[in-house]
Amino acid sequence: MNHAKRATEFNKDEAKVNWHDKALWYVREKRDKSAHNVHGWEYLRELGSALKANVLSNLDTYLVQFEENAKKNGVHVHWAADAKEHNEIVLSIMNKHKAKKVVKSKSMLTEECHLNPHLEKHGIEVIDTDLGERIVQLAEEPPSHIVLPAIHKTKEDVDVLFQEHLGTIPSQGNPEYLVGEARKHLRNKFLNADVAITGVNFAVANTGGFVVCTNEGNADMGVHLAKVHIACMGIEKIIPREEHLGVFLRLLARSATGQPITTYSSHFNKPEEDKEMHIVIVDNGRTEQLSREDFRASLHCIRCGACMNTCPIYRRSGGHSYDYTIPGPIGSILSPGKDLKKHSSLPFASTLCGSCSNVCPVKINIHEQLYKWRQVIVKEEPQPVIKKTIMKTAGKVLANPKLFEVAGKSARFALKHAPRFMVYNKLNAWGNARDLPEVKGDSFEEWYKKRNKNNE
Incomplete structure (x- = not known):
């Protein structure tokens, strides 16, 4: 299914x-207000982008430096x-400690690797x-957003879900009550966990430490x-030095939710006494993406979700x-870099309006990369015959001024005088959910010539 x-x-x-749609646009508006309150916001974006480009060009050096310093710690x-x-390494650590209970904070990497089902298959509770991740976990769904994982669910949906799984009473979606019940439910999980798993927002090469950003302190x-x-x-989570955190922490929360900074920006450098700390550094296709010159900048991403909040397609497709x-x-x-055939429809799920690129805190040229993927997909993946025929015909018409003029006159005539069933049919996908705009009698060129003639 595409x-x-x-x-x-x-x-x-x-x-x-x-x-x-409205909920996500509200978050986008908060981002704008927060960004406009920062003097030199565009300079921060440029700096963040330059730092990420430097990291990708020297990734091997920074990763080795990070490993050396982490081991020293x-x-x-x-x-x-x-x-x-990745999953086997995590499981081996669990088995070494005979661990059976895990508490996990948000980590898109572990979602990407499908860690939860792997551990659960071996009898481990994850x-x-x-809170958002717990909601979708109870619903047996994947996250629908990287920062707001349960944004597709209303508070009334959560109310029903908690009644089913946590035994809560109906509250008509009362947020304070639902959060309080979630807190009670999770408290015992924290107290009885053998292992804690986190993601990493930023790993600092020159210290061997890393930062995890959360709003809940979980x-x-x-x-x-x-x-x-x-x-x-x-592997792309590396930044060169600790002072560079100031750039990314100011960009991340403002771009994600409009906050000046995440409520908790937790620094981890070494394990506490009588405890163990492990870092699993994962490639999983990132090196291959790095090798693609047109798409390597996608690895600049700091997972803020700003491009999703602004995208008109994402907001209305989920x-x-x-x-x-x-x-x-x-x-x-x-996704096309991971499986071109499976995800070949995704680069076309865009208007190419450029809003995603405009809000990206590290200035990834997202809409340009989407356009480049389209070119790759059309060459490498079979396209529907109707689509190929229409595109070839459109190419010939647009390349020939006379044909374009005739086609324009024919289309305007049809929209004015043809029966509705001839205009709104299977070939007109645009008309499935909307009426085409009312057309005037003249083309722009004809109007322009008449205007100039009248002004002489």
């Missing part, structure tokens, strides 16, 4: 689609080539402790109570329609 078909399913509930460092190896709760901390990070761990515009660049 993106368009999945989006059609999402759009069956029009009221929910409208709510989803008493941290165990592991390397994983792919998701399978509890996602971010990463800190898990790490400080459990005997073992496992941090999972993609994250699950992308069928990929990272949805939205940035996911539509990353």
